[in-house]
Amino acid sequence: MTELAIPGQAGAPAAESDLMVRAEQVHKSFGSIEVLKGIDLEVRPGEVACLLGPSGSGKSTFLRCINHLEKINAGRIWVDGELIGYRERGGKLHEMREKEVAAQRRSIGMVFQRFNLFPHKTALENVTEAPLLVRKEKRAEVRDRAAALLERVGLGDRLHSYPSQLSGGQQQRVAIARALAMQPKLMLFDEPTSALDPELVGEVLDVMKDLARDGMTMIVVTHEIGFAREVGDSLVFMDGGVVVERGNPREVIADPKHERTKAFLAKVL
């Protein structure tokens, strides 16, 4: 099933099945504006890939394409060997039905810049909602797992708090627990600390470091150079809808090859 047999496609990737994420020539336009101009990306299982780039470079858009929150106009994305959002039949791509897309999203967790917790539900209910509703799991099991997850992100004592009663950092940690409750194989983070007061950034990054140590595959859009250097396995620098430079985070940050990368790093460091 992971065999790539598309007519006219040269050089099928050898080890595609070993990749957690594989994006190939992803294009995305909003109206007449092309935001992604052919993005390639490969992420191995357990890898932490950091996505850097100036505002408007298309980082969020690309991340949202990975779980099909945005429809791509050209190219392909596979997650764990499965083509996202489309089905290939006779060399042609057919868009999946909404239910199938929803099913694919279940194994991809996403954490948003602005948390997007459900404000009418407590921290615990936020975490149990999807496993109960979407996976129809047993209530008691889900509850225990959710409580354990909230414990893990340091919120064992705030199970019954509503989001409005939590600080930004706490809300973001609940949001991470909520995504983890679906037991995803991949986690997407879109600037998870950008909306936080500086003194709250650390607690969220700590949770993410813990996740990375545990072997979670993560794609992290961030401006936290320290995080990228310390935790990242790879760094991808985007600008103007293309990947400008990529490599080992420590090497790229210490010695960027490209002018635009240099300019960007000079600004954020």
Place this chain on the structure above:
Amino acid sequence: MAVLAVLAAMFIHLLVTNEAFNWSFMVDRMFRPPIIEGLLRGTVLMTVTAMVIGVTLGVVIAVMRLSENPILRGVAWLYTWFFRAVPRLVLLAVFGNIGILWSRIEFGVPFDTQLGQLFGIDNLQLRLFGFSSRDILTGFMAGLLGLALSEAAYMAEIVRAGIQSVDQGQTEAAQALGMSRGQLLRRVVLPQAMRVIIPPTGNETIAMLKDTSLLLYVPVSVELFFQLDAVGKRTFQIFPMYVAACLWYLFLTSILLVGQYFLERHFGKGYGTAGRARLRLRGMAAEAGGNPGEVKP
């Protein structure tokens, strides 16, 4: 202040001394069985059923209006346009006389006889089921239909505004968790939209309760105002019976206002800490022996 007191005194004087009020007659008549029956069936039951149908249909139309399918969107637009453009009173008069249009109401393949002719079959009838319009479109049903369909149009607009008031990020978060459209609508978007939907719906319910008096024009005889009006005209005591109507409607709407307060409080949970803090403060004040009513919002 003194002016107000004088005006109030004058008003009370009028209420007590003017013969036209005829209080004893009014009190005697306003609790009679036909009036109570009219109140329970024509006013309360009608309000409840019309609102239930109106809200349900309104949600459906709102969701259609916001769907990506242009046909559904168009149908929903047409519906709200029509039922909001025609005054309720006129609508009710039309529904009351709709029996003139068809003596039987039938559900089946439209234009069956005509289609049959195309294929050379004489008098083809594809009626699935039907009933005499007189059986189904009694005054009550006609009135209910008129009120409920019209209400659905207003509710659709309210629900649409409610849904649109919910942050797009909520939908995305729910989608990212693998919820389907229906699931995220039911579990995430609508519950939050309720905060915006409930207050105007309360107002709609109160308006509906009052609008049941328009059923006089269908006509629906088992209805509060119809009955009070009839008694008034029969006994030439029109004014006391209209005052009775005012009192009854005041009483009923007051009950609804209390219900509305509790509903709004329920659906406001999780929003801002102000409500909760207020409750806590009240508890503390009560414990300290103070007046719990002192803490004002």
